[in-house]
Amino acid sequence: VEASIPEPQREAWKKFTPKPFTTKEEFGKETVRHIETTLARSLWNCDEGAAYSGTALAFRDRLILDWNKTQQNQTFTDPKRIYYLSLEFLMGRALDNAMLNVGAKDIAREGLADLGFRMEDIIKQEHDAALGNGGLGRLAACFLDSMASLNYPAWGYGLRYRYGIFKQEIVDGYQVEVPDYWLDFNPWEFPRHDITVNIQFYGSVRKWQDEDGKQQSAWENGEIVQAVAYDVPIPGFSTSTTNNLRLWSSKASGGEFDFQKFNSGEYESSVADQQRAETISAVLYPNDNLERGKELRLKQQYFWCAASLFDIVRRFKKTKRSWADFPNQVAIQLNDTHPTLAIPELQRILVDIEGLDWDEAWSIVTKTFGYTNHTVLPEALEKWSVPLMQWLLPRHLQIIYDINLHFLQFVERNFPKDRDLLGRVSIIEESQPKMVRMAYLALIGSHKVNGVAELHSDLIKTTIFRDFVSIYGPDKFTNVTNGITPRRWLHQANPRLSDLIASKLGGHDFLKDLTILHKLEQYVDDKDFRKEWQEIKHANKVRLAKHIKETQGISVNPSALFDIQVKRIHEYKRQQLNIFGVIHRYLQLKSMAPEERKKLVPRVVIFGGKAAPGYWMAKTVIHLINKVGGVINNDKDVGDLLKVIFLEDYNVSKAEIICPASDISEHISTAGTEASGTSNMKFVLNGGLIIGTCDGANIEITREIGESNIFLFGNLAEDVEDLRHSHLYGDYQLDPALNKVFDEIKKGTFGDAGAFTALINGIVEHGDYYLVSDDFASYCKTHELIDEAYKNQEEWLTKSITSVARMGFFSSDRCIDEYAETIWNIEPLMPEKE
Numbered sequence: 001v002e003a004s005i006p007e008p009q010r011e012a013w014k015k016f017t018p019k020p021f022t023t024k025e026e027f028g029k030e031t032v033r034h035i036e037t038t039l040a041r042s043l044w045n046c047d048e049g050a051a052y053s054g055t056a057l058a059f060r061d062r063l064i065l066d067w068n069k070t071q072q073n074q075t076f077t078d079p080k081r082i083y084y085l086s087l088e089f090l091m092g093r094a095l096d097n098a099m100l101n102v103g104a105k106d107i108a109r110e111g112l113a114d115l116g117f118r119m120e121d122i123i124k125q126e127h128d129a130a131l132g133n134g135g136l137g138r139l140a141a142c143f144l145d146s147m148a149s150l151n152y153p154a155w156g157y158g159l160r161y162r163y164g165i166f167k168q169e170i171v172d173g174y175q176v177e178v179p180d181y182w183l184d185f186n187p188w189e190f191p192r193h194d195i196t197v198n199i200q201f202y203g204s205v206r207k208w209q210d211e212d213g214k215q216q217s218a219w220e221n222g223e224i225v226q227a228v229a230y231d232v233p234i235p236g237f238s239t240s241t242t243n244n245l246r247l248w249s250s251k252a253s254g255g256e257f258d259f260q261k262f263n264s265g266e267y268e269s270s271v272a273d274q275q276r277a278e279t280i281s282a283v284l285y286p287n288d289n290l291e292r293g294k295e296l297r298l299k300q301q302y303f304w305c306a307a308s309l310f311d312i313v314r315r316f317k318k319t320k321r322s323w324a325d326f327p328n329q330v331a332i333q334l335n336d337t338h339p340t341l342a343i344p345e346l347q348r349i350l351v352d353i354e355g356l357d358w359d360e361a362w363s364i365v366t367k368t369f370g371y372t373n374h375t376v377l378p379e380a381l382e383k384w385s386v387p388l389m390q391w392l393l394p395r396h397l398q399i400i401y402d403i404n405l406h407f408l409q410f411v412e413r414n415f416p417k418d419r420d421l422l423g424r425v426s427i428i429e430e431s432q433p434k435m436v437r438m439a440y441l442a443l444i445g446s447h448k449v450n451g452v453a454e455l456h457s458d459l460i461k462t463t464i465f466r467d468f469v470s471i472y473g474p475d476k477f478t479n480v481t482n483g484i485t486p487r488r489w490l491h492q493a494n495p496r497l498s499d500l501i502a503s504k505l506g507g508h509d510f511l512k513d514l515t516i517l518h519k520l521e522q523y524v525d526d527k528d529f530r531k532e533w534q535e536i537k538h539a540n541k542v543r544l545a546k547h548i549k550e551t552q553g554i555s556v557n558p559s560a561l562f563d564i565q566v567k568r569i570h571e572y573k574r575q576q577l578n579i580f581g582v583i584h585r586y587l588q589l590k591s592m593a594p595e596e597r598k599k600l601v602p603r604v605v606i607f608g609g610k611a612a613p614g615y616w617m618a619k620t621v622i623h624l625i626n627k628v629g630g631v632i633n634n635d636k637d638v639g640d641l642l643k644v645i646f647l648e649d650y651n652v653s654k655a656e657i658i659c660p661a662s663d664i665s666e667h668i669s670t671a672g673t674e675a676s677g678t679s680n681m682k683f684v685l686n687g688g689l690i691i692g693t694c695d696g697a698n699i700e701i702t703r704e705i706g707e708s709n710i711f712l713f714g715n716l717a718e719d720v721e722d723l724r725h726s727h728l729y730g731d732y733q734l735d736p737a738l739n740k741v742f743d744e745i746k747k748g749t750f751g752d753a754g755a756f757t758a759l760i761n762g763i764v765e766h767g768d769y770y771l772v773s774d775d776f777a778s779y780c781k782t783h784e785l786i787d788e789a790y791k792n793q794e795e796w797l798t799k800s801i802t803s804v805a806r807m808g809f810f811s812s813d814r815c816i817d818e819y820a821e822t823i824w825n826i827e828p829l830m831p832e833k834e
């Protein structure tokens with residue numbers, strides 16, 4: 001690689017290179033310089049917002065110095081890199097994370113204090129980067145943190161949405177969506193106007209035979225949209241490795257076409273073209289676990305895949321290696337099926353543009369890609385209509401048909417005479433209209449397919465991908481159980497607990513090797529340690545109670561049992577089971593004599609989560625929770641014994657306050673539906689116990705922490721299908737306690753009963769698909785056990801400490817190391833020594 005500064009001048013360059021601040025004075029100087037010059041503010045008008053901006057810019061400068069070195073080191077060493085393609089990155093706030101990862105939070109705190117600001121207030125000024133829906137997007141963010149912390153040469157590729165996930169407001173108990181315009185001031189991104197890619201849509205395919213009689217194809221006459229790169233530095237924890245997250249933004253190409261329009265007086269329509277182009281990256285689709293086949297979504301997917309692959313191929317070509325070397329230099333992980341078009345796109349680049357033979361190209365493609373499946377829910381499996389794809393991406397559709405042909409021929413050779421099998425595994429579903437099954441394409445185009453928890457990885461092999469196990473054998477399938485980054489979810493969210501643990505384990509090394517936590521078990525009987533542990537939990541509950549007071553105006557008692565369910569609202573996650581359980585508790589409480597009530601354990605039941613804007617049933621559940629809260633919270637008979645809170649606008653920064661504050665959290669999906677869940681890990685790592693079904697990662701959490709430290713209930717995944725069948729064809733018996741709950745709702749106790757008819761009928765009339773009634777009795781019983789257990793605070797505390805000590809497995813570092821070894825075949829690249 002040629003350096004742009006010639007050898008003799010490099011000394012001067014090095015002399016002028018800025019040095020990162022190391023003292024509070026240097027930090028203060030940098031911050032004030034940014035406030036005065038970059039922001040054009042002065043000491044007369046520096047509010048907390050400006051102080052945040054100045055601090056963020058000072059840290060950005062620091063990150064970018066490390067970022068430059070990391071990228072340079074990668075360019076010179078040219079190791080195999082991993083490219084993580086995800087349509088969602090739910091990053092949350094960046095400042096606190098940057099300060100902790102570079103280890104300069106204390107310096108900044110003192111520096112800010114000298115200027116008259118409190119760190120806590122400054123951190124709160126930042127708007128969350130909320131480019132994701134839920135677990136899948138947050139997983140991608142945890143993975144970026146781990147890949148940088150472990151020094152893997154890794155890139156994230158995504159879309160730079162102008163609007164992230166909507167802001168949720170609750171008005172009269174209903175969810176209202178407000179746009180999330182988050183880019184007003186974003187110091188964490190670097191626009192790269194020099195890094196652009198032209199992306200084609202529509203058009204036609206021209207075919208011809210070249211001089212050697214070889215069939216050639218070219219995709220022509222389409223409409224061009226430009227992709228512009230925005231780079232976001234991702235600092236590793238306690239290492240100078242700073243990786244890159246590249247987000248693409250769409251822009252009108254501004255080519256001759258527009259120019260012609262301009263000149264011919266079609267000013268308006270040329271501006272309209274521009275707006276249409278910018279629409280591609282305008283908004284994140286707000287569905288979690290649901291796909292709806294919208295044209296704009298397919299455009300987003302192709303736009304992002306094509307730009308990312310162009311970038312990856314361009315980088316590879318600079319090294320002048322042979323194409324056969326591509327899979328030795330490049331690993332691409334598909335986060336769900338959203339980036340599946342990258343498979344036909346790479347095949348197109350290799351065959352149509354680079355002139356490789358089909359088979360040679362296909363062998364490169366399949367060695368390059370890995371595919372992670374995140375759900376077995378049928379409504380979430382992506383399918384795109386063939387006519388739509390024919391119209392938008394004509395050449396890709398041909399390539400997909402050719403991939404399918406080769407694949408089906410292979411299947412036929414190995415399973416002659418099994419016509420049904422061919423129909424079942426075909427990438428093309430023979431429906432009206434025909435559909436492209438993206439999960440099958442992703443699977444066929446990858447060398448490894450993984451699920452995200454053991455049960456889930458087993459389930460995909462026996463359900464949606466069953467036939468493919470017969471075809472390819474079991475080795476193509478593997479499991480990588482999800483994990484979370486302990487930096488954000490322990491150290492940042494719960495600094496006191498992190499420090500207490502560090503005081504026993506001789507420092508914060510456990511943040512880089514979470515298995516070290518097991519040494520905590522030695523201290524489970526240490527009196528002072530236990531006292532401190534309990535105090536920290538209480539302080540975190542006080543912090544959340546304060547937040548509830550500030551945002552909802554409701555006072556809750558921090559000594560009550562905090563029972564929390566925060567996640568997207570979805571029927572399969574069963575917030576309805578929870579709220580029905582709350583009503584059941586309320587009815588019991590009301591029926592007790594006042595003397596009896598005094599023996600009860602006071603509870604605060606906290607809900608939070610967004611419903612997809614078009615998901616009526618989920619919105620009804622939010623409505624019911626709010627109505628129930630309105631009645632119970634104002635009932636004099638109840639007082640402090642039961643409170644029901646719906647926290648508005650659940651997001652990453654709120655999760656950082658919520659997760660450390662639970663006594664119990666709820667992970668109660670119908671068995672076999674939640675692929676993994678990751679908030680279960682966050683709550684347990686912060687010393688909360690959980691109530692859960694035998695689903696997703698709950699099963700492995702139980703195995704690690706021990707059955708006596710978790711409250712499991714409900715039917716098992718293996719029995720779900722039979723139960724559903726019996727609801728429809730047997731004689732169906734509604735749980736009697738649940739029936740009483742329904743009667744109460746129908747009486748109008750919680751407002752207009754008609755509003756909740758569909759919710760009740762889904763269970764009573766339409767087969768109770770999610771087994772709410774089947775699990776109701778064991779759910780309520782288990783909550784009684786929780787009340788009993790909570791009365792014994794000493795034992796509860798022992799469970800809390802023991803659980804945390806056994807959570808080492810659930811670090812996303814472990815998870816990333818597993819991907820690196822079993823799927824990506826990549827090694828860390830240590831930063832150069834100073």
Ligand code: CR6
Pocket residue numbers: 134135136137139288289336374375380452482674675676677678696
């Ligand atoms: N909705 C799963 O449902 C899992 C995450 C991350 C999900 C959830 O159980 O923890 O992915 N699936 O693997 C999809 O988004 C399709 C999710 O977040």
